[in-house]
Structure formats: C-alpha cells, structure tokens
Amino acid sequence: MKLKILGCSGGIGKGLKTTTFKVDDSMIIDPGTGMEKLTLEEMLSVRTILITHAHLDHIIGLPLMLATIFDQARHQIQIYALPDVISALNTHIFNWTVWPDYTQLPEDKPIIRMHSLQAGDELTLAGKHIQVLPAAHPTPTVGYLLSDQNSSFAFTGDTGVNPQLWPLLNEKKPQLVIIDVSFTDDQGELAQLSGHLTPSQLAQELTHFEHHAEIRITHLKPGNEDMIVARCHELLPEWTLDRLHHDEIIEL
Numbered sequence: 087m088k089l090k091i092l093g094c095s096g097g098i099g100k101g102l103k104t105t106t107f108k109v110d111d112s113m114i115i116d117p118g119t120g121m122e123k124l125t126l127e128e129m130l131s132v133r134t135i136l137i138t139h140a141h142l143d144h145i146i147g148l149p150l151m152l153a154t155i156f157d158q159a160r161h162q163i164q165i166y167a168l169p170d171v172i173s174a175l176n177t178h179i180f181n182w183t184v185w186p187d188y189t190q191l192p193e194d195k196p197i198i199r200m201h202s203l204q205a206g207d208e209l210t211l212a213g214k215h216i217q218v219l220p221a222a223h224p225t226p227t228v229g230y231l232l233s234d235q236n237s238s239f240a241f242t243g244d245t246g247v248n249p250q251l252w253p254l255l256n257e258k259k260p261q262l263v264i265i266d267v268s269f270t271d272d273q274g275e276l277a278q279l280s281g282h283l284t285p286s287q288l289a290q291e292l293t294h295f296e297h298h299a300e301i302r303i304t305h306l307k308p309g310n311e312d313m314i315v316a317r318c319h320e321l322l323p324e325w326t327l328d329r330l331h332h333d334e335i336i337e338l
C-alpha cells in the first residue's frame with residue numbers, strides 16, 4: 087500500500103493542512119483541508135472515502151471537492167462513516183444552506199453514496215481489508231486499520247486515552263500506527279477536554295501495546311510540534327517514532 091500524507095496538522099497555516107490521507111490512488115481517509123493538494127485528475131480518481139468523525143477539520147474538503155468535480159465526475163463516490171457522522175453531514179453541510187445536497191445530485195445517480203459502519207465492523211474495499219477501530223473523542227469517532235496481503239497500518243482517528251484499542255492492535259499487529267498527539271504535557275487539561283493525547287499519555291497508552299510497530303504521531307497543534315516530538319522521544323526512546331510530515335509518501 088502507498089500512503090500519501092496530504093494533511094496531518096491539528097490546525098491550518100502556511101504549509102499546514104488538516105487530516106487527509108490518500109491510500110493508493112482511489113481512497114481517502116478523512117477529507118480535511120489536505121484535499122487542496124490533489125490535482126483535478128486525482129480528485130476525479132477518488133472512489134472511496136472513509137471518515138473518522140464529523141469535526142470540520144476532517145470533512146471540510148469533501149463538500150469543496152464535490153463542487154469542484156461535479157460536472158466531470160466519472161463515477162459515484164462511496165463514503166463510509168458512523169451513522170451519527172452521516173447524519174451530521176446531512177443536517178449541517180448538505181442541507182442546501184451551507185452547501186447543496188450532493189446526496190441527491192444529480193437526481194438519476196447522485197455523486198456520493200453514504201454507507202454507515204460501526205466500530206468492530208470489518209469490510210473489504212478496493213482490495214483492502216478494513217477494520218473499524220474504537221476511538222475516544224467528544225463526538226462519535228472511529229479509527230481504521232487497513233491491510234492487504236503484504237502490509238497493514240492503523241490510524242487511530244482523533245482520540246484521547248483509548249483502552250479498547252490496544253487489545254485489537256495486539257491481535258492485528260499492524261506495521262505502522264498513526265496516532266493523535268495534539269498537545270504538550272503542559273496542556274493536559276485541554277487534551278482531556280478535547281479528546282486528544284499528550285506525549286505522557288501516549289507513553290502510558292503504549293505500555294498496553296505489545297507489538298513494537300512503527301509509531302507516527304499526527305494532529306500536532308501548530309507551534310508546538312517540536313516540543314511534542316522531543317518529549318515523545320524523551321519518554322519513548324525504545325520505540326521507532328516520528329511525526330508525520332506533509333507530502334510524505336509511506337510505502338508499506
């Protein structure tokens with residue numbers, strides 16, 4: 087699998103985009119502001135979108151992309167998300183006020199089709215096995231574990247302390263785990279309220295992980311990136327760990 091990091095920041099600003107990952111050529115996990123990095127041709131190639139949750143930084147690229155490709159779209163895009171997330175998109179985005187209702191356009195075959203899933207579900211899409219992972223965040227959220235014959239990786243979605251996750255990852259043994267560490271240790275209260283991890287909490291979480299996968303951290307708040315990464319290295323010297331970088335391609 088080829089994973090392209092289009093966005094991995096907890097905010098925006100020059101050079102920073104919010105969560106958007108492209109898997110091979112036709113699948114997106116979380117259409118955040120990183121969707122801006124795609125060419126028109128690349129947008130037209132998207133067939134499957136997995137969404138972790140309805141927070142704006144993870145979905146804002148979707149309505150904008152649909153308007154961009156609408157008159158040239160070659161196929162219907164299949165969108166997978168929790169029922170609460172689909173409901174939030176329908177109520178708050180595709181409501182004819184904020185944006186046209188692309189679930190009804192064009193009438194004969196709408197450009198998108200929504201499919202609901204739940205944590206624990208397993209599905210096969212575009213030749214990949216997908217397991218839906220539990221997450222701990224203030225709004226209904228999941229993560230995803232993707233695997234094919236040769237490789238696998240897990241993305242936690244936005245999450246705070248998540249005890250349900252580790253037994254699953256111990257069993258599945260992904261090669262790579264992308265995990266949310268948004269805040270510094272000094273911002274522990276804010277992290278707890280907003281459902282994200284700090285470096286110290288990551289270190290605590292990883293005591294439950296028996297499989298030494300490569301760890302990549304994501305969703306770092308702008309301005310604090312170096313401090314978060316340095317503290318993670320200090321606390322977890324035995325782990326292969328780095329932050330994600332914009333535009334990097336991870337070959338699995």
Ligand SMILES: [Zn+2]
Nearest residue numbers: 139141223244
């Ligand atoms: Zn969130």
Ligand SMILES: [Zn+2]
Nearest residue numbers: 141143144244
């Ligand atoms: Zn987020």
